[in-house]
Amino acid sequence: MKDKYPLWQTSGWTFGVLLVIPILAIFYTAIGASDELFSHLMDTVMGAYTLNTLGLVFGTSLLAAVFGLPSAWLMAMCRLPGEKWLQWALVLPLAMPGYIIGYIYTDWLDYAGPVQILLRDWFGWQSYQDYWFPDIRTLGGACLVLALVLYPYIYLLARTAFMEQSASLLQSARLLRCSPLESFRRISLPLARPSIAVGLSLIAMETLGDFGTVSYFAVHSLTTAVYDTWLGYSNLNAAAKISALMLLAIFLLISAERFSRRRQKLFQQHNGPNEDVRYLLSGWKKALALIWCWGLIGFAFVLPFLQLVYYAWHYFAQSWTAEFREYSINSLMVSGSAALLAVVVALLVNFYHRLDGRPVSLAPMRMSAMGYAVPGTVLAIGVMIPLTSADHLINDFTRAMDWGRPGLVLSGTMFAMIFAFVVRFGAVAVGSVESSLAKISPSLDMAAKTMGCASVPMLRRVHLPLIRRGCLIAGLLVFIESMKELNAALLLRPFNFETLATYVFNYASDEQLELAALPAILLVFVGLIPLVVVNRSLEQSH
Incomplete structure (x- = not known):
């Protein structure tokens, strides 16, 4: 007892x-x-806010997977020069607040920013009517900025999953003459699906709760609706109703992630301590892998951080x-x-x-x-x-x-x-x-x-x-x-x-x-x- x-x-x-x-x-x-304000929001803007939120979550998750999965596989399954530094550096963007990245890239890519000024000087363009340049302060721009900051979630989980995969499976793939790309697509990616699903769900929840970036990019989402309803209208009841909708969305997101892999069970034999089955890249493949990883680190952390250091110094x-x-x-x-x-x-x-x-x-x-x-x-x-x-x-x-x-x-x-x-x-x-x-x-x-x-x-x-x-x-x-x-x-x-x-x-x-x-x-x-x-x-x- x-x-x-x-x-x-x-x-x-x-x-x-x-x-x-x-x-x-x-x-x-x-x-x-329901009070009048919430009914008014439901009749007017709530549909657009919900669609923007869904687009933001989907776009950010997709781009984060594009950034994170290849990087994770390269770090886990390939031998590259400076890999000890790379595996650390690829996590650094997680320390950078998303809204800071958004402000810096907006400053660089706006019409009055250095990038467009340089293009006008090179090609002799006189005004914005002479050329087309993508607008960073849009839904797509917000997805890109958030993906640069949040991709380490899926990178960390996927890299761990790739490192824990059975060496015998990878060796069998080589005996069957599978290329590294085929091995990634047909073996590594399916086995890492549970970790990828968890990483995507974390990215989706972080995106759903972001306010600083979407506010600056003028993307009206459910998060900005909660903020505006409380501070703009001092209406706690309407803010609570919108918050409840977001909580339900998070609950459905977590439930869907768990339901999708409810019957999936993986039993893998870890690689031995002296067993290195990683691919040795050479030539243009090695150069492309290094450019991808270091370029991602540069755009997501190094360049914005150097800009902050420049501002702080001056x-x-x-x-x-x-x-x-x-x-x-x-x-x-x-x-x-x-x-x-x-x-x-x-x-x-x-x-x-x-x-x-x-x-x-x-x-x-x-x-x-x-x-x-x-x-x-x-x-x-x-x-x-x-x-x-x-x-x-x-x-x-x-x-x-x-x-x-x-x-x-x-x-x-x-x-x-x-x-x-x-x-x-x-x-x-x-x-x-x-x-x-x-x-x-x-x-x-x-x-x-x-x-x-x-x-x-x-x-x-x-x-x-x-x-x-x-x-x-x-x-x-x-x-x-x-x-x-x-x-x-x-x-x-x-x-x-x-x-x-x-x-x-x-x-x-x-x-x-x-x-x-x-x-x-x-x-x-x-x-x-x-x-x-x-x-x-x-x-x-x-």
């Missing part, structure tokens, strides 16, 4: 329920009666201001608080499940991790609904007690942002702590109990020293993701409160990217840290 742990049970379920409340609040508000005096330092401190405070709380919640729900052991104790862990699939804009609406209601209750109580009205103590302060970040990125902390605890033998728990150690001292003296690294990684990842989060911060920030992400967005939206370069570089460097962690884990596992 399992021991009862009422303190851990209460704590685990309390935090699990708290972190799932924003998602439930969205659906609870959405099922209410406008350092204008960028290094008291506001920049203040907003950096704001980001550190909010992100640090969110990271600390997320680790505490992860410890509580994971340790409760370890102590209890019953399937029901797994529920708080899964509830704490549900917010990761929710776009930041949608999650902000879900956070505002319960916090606004709680603020009303607090003010009604204090007024009844003649204590005055404290105002928006929850929804109008940093608490709303911190709570949203914990809900959004709690899954990262929960997963990291869960994997660390899973490596600790249950015999240590039994030995501690035999020596009369209660649950709290056992956690402090036995488990925490052993999972310290996992907790540090969990806190670091939540901190970094919170530093970069734009969507939720835009909707939940208090008055006269900026983070580095909103600071960069505001300057870039005002066509002053040169003044946003310094904080943007800081965000890029912060975003590189989890990529280093991911690549190191891949190297250790292979």
Whole structure:
């Protein structure tokens, strides 16, 4: 018979329920009666917004697959000069915010940009009527920019899948005189389908939740509809209904991905430690492979980053201001608080499940991790609904007690942002702590109990020293993701409160990217840290 742990049970379920409340609040508000604004949106623009969103998701996913799959196969199945550097560099674009790439490419490719000026000088064109040049600020341009930033998702997963494929299958393909292209098309690609499906679903969810890029490119999507409905019309009910539609779309997307491979089971023998079945490319094939990989890195990361460095160097005096330092401190405070709380919640729900052991104790862990699939804009609406209601209750109580009205103590302060970040990125902390605890033998728990150690001292003296690294990684990842989060911060920030992400967005939206370069570089460097962690884990596992 399992021991009862009422303190851990209460704590685990309390935090699990708290972190799932924003998602439930969205659906609870959405099922209410429709108001005039939502009915008007449904009758006028919602159809176009939905089509734009579908086109954005499809176009971005397709282009990301075109960028990521060949790169993943080349890195996994071919021997190339500088491959150690390439496999790291191909992940770098994930650290670059999509809206920054969009601003830079718009600056380069606009009519007044250096590319079109150079073309007019070369060919003697006088005006835009003399030639045709694609407009970057369109739906297609937004798909291209987002694909350049998000293709590492499918690259990482597909590369891992290709590396884990059976060596005997690849050798059999060579005996049957299959070319590298045929081997890729007929063997590697079908076997990697589950990983590719997961990568595409991640890209689709990130695209669905993007606001900075689509807003700047004037692509009206469901995300911009949520933002405009809340900030433009102050209508929480209509914003919740649109958010519920987006959550349903995400649920259908995840369900379709799992349903498509429900009967697919792959049992593969990994390559031996001394077995290298990779192709040795030479001649024009090697040159083409190197041009493809390094060209992708150049357009997706190196050239935009060099542009940021150029702006930061020439406008350092204008960028290094008291506001920049203040907003950096704001980001550190909010992100640090969110990271600390997320680790505490992860410890509580994971340790409760370890102590209890019953399937029901797994529920708080899964509830704490549900917010990761929710776009930041949608999650902000879900956070505002319960916090606004709680603020009303607090003010009604204090007024009844003649204590005055404290105002928006929850929804109008940093608490709303911190709570949203914990809900959004709690899954990262929960997963990291869960994997660390899973490596600790249950015999240590039994030995501690035999020596009369209660649950709290056992956690402090036995488990925490052993999972310290996992907790540090969990806190670091939540901190970094919170530093970069734009969507939720835009909707939940208090008055006269900026983070580095909103600071960069505001300057870039005002066509002053040169003044946003310094904080943007800081965000890029912060975003590189989890990529280093991911690549190191891949190297250790292979």
